[in-house]
Amino acid sequence: MGTSVPIDDSLSSQCFTPNSICYTTNNNINADEIPTIDYSVLFSSDPNIQAKALDYLSTACHNYGFFYLVNHGVPEYVFKSVFKAISDYFEPTVIEDRMKYQKKSSTDMIRWELRSSAAENREYLKMVTHPNYHSPSNQTTFSETMEDYYTRMREVVHGLGKAISKTLGMEESFIEKAFKLESGFDVSAMNLYPPNFKSKGSMGVPDHTDPGFFVSLIQDINGGLQILSHQGKWIDVNYMPSNAILINTGDHLEILSNGKYKSHVHRVVVDNNNVKRVSVATLHGPSLDAFVKPAPEFLDDALPPNYDGATYKHYLEANGQHLIDVQSNIQQFRHN
Incomplete structure (x- = not known):
């Protein structure tokens, strides 16, 4: 469970829900625990409360690269609607409708794949959701449900952009400008992981990091x-935590901060699944034409650039991959 720190009544009043626990600075986080960040407190009108919350966010980004986000403003009913829409979409009897979105070309904005091997075991649908929203045709309920979720998540993207900019000691528009987030390139993967007795392999997704600003993840189980x-x-x-979003920082936050904040390796295993699991992982990236390199503020004579700069489009296509693949290529841009 994420480490939580109850603090005084003046801070708890900033929470959205009655009797909820707010989260603030704690330098004694268990190494096996993931920090929990109260999104609402990041924007407290009390400068002391906000400073503590931002300090805790900085610790989470620097030491972990992962954190739970609560009180983010996306209602629980939206999550439930999303999980139902995805489960219905992955209904086995209509797999033929999904097969038309199998890999075709580098210009794909929607892609479906079924992978059943020792290396990876899942069925997924990928869609480009920003700056233009793409969704399967003839799936009105699914399309409207997912678009509502992504629209709400864009507000979270902009909010975290401001908050994380402040943790870096910069003005709140720093990340927004560096990544051109208004036209940021977002790709969402809706995943169905089978129960272990139907699984041909133990790995859902192999070890990897993710490109972009950050990845948001919600899952039903x-x-x-x-x-x-x-x-x-x-x-x-x-x-x-209930109604939480798991955030993990991406390659381009690492590049922009010249390694101050890292993109962390993670994977998905399905060995212990007794039931199927649905998740939605959305990669929130810079604009495709944004040229991202270590910012001058993170460089000096003792700390030269640790990464080469590139447009986000070039980064995603560096190894002959397609944009919708959104694969990490950070090793190719990191200096030895």
């Missing part, structure tokens, strides 16, 4: 995700 700690230990993400 806890378990499966593992995060690699700085000490080289895999941490199980077995618990997510």
Whole structure:
């Protein structure tokens, strides 16, 4: 469970829900726990409360690269509607409708795939959701449900852009401008992981980092995700607070901050699934034409650039991959 720190009544009044716990600075976080960030407190009108919340967010980004986000303003009924829409879409009897979105070309804005091997075991649908929203045809309810979710998540993207900019000691528009977030390139993967007795392999998604600013993840059932700690230990993400969003920082926040904030390795395992699991992972990236490099504010004579700069489009296509693949290529841009 994420580490939570109850604080005084003046801070608890900033929470959206009665009797909820707010989260603030704690430098004694258990290494096997993931921090929990109260989104609402990041924008408190009390400067002392906001400073503590931003300090805790900085610790989460620097030491973990992952955190739970609560009180983010996306209602629980939206999550439930999303999980139902995805489960209905992945109904086995209508797989033929999904097969028309199998890999075709580098210009695909929607892609479906079924992978059943020892290396990876899941069925997924990927869609480009921003700056233009794409969705399967003849799926009105699914399309409207998902578009509502993504529209709400864009507000979270902009809010975290402001908050994380402040944790870096910059003005709140720093990330917004550097990444051109108004036209940011977002790709969402809706995943269906089968129960273990139907699984041909133990791995849902192999070890990887993700490109972009950050990834937001919601899932209907806890378990499966593992995060690699700085000490080289895999941490199980077995618990997510109610109505929480799991955030993990991406390659381009690492590049922009010249390594101050890292993009962390993670994977998905399906060995212990007793039932199917649905998740939605959305990669929130810079604009395709945004040229991202280490910002001058993070450079000096003792700390030269650790990464080469590139447009986000070039980064995603660096190894002959398609934009919708949104694969990490950070090793190619990181200096030895």
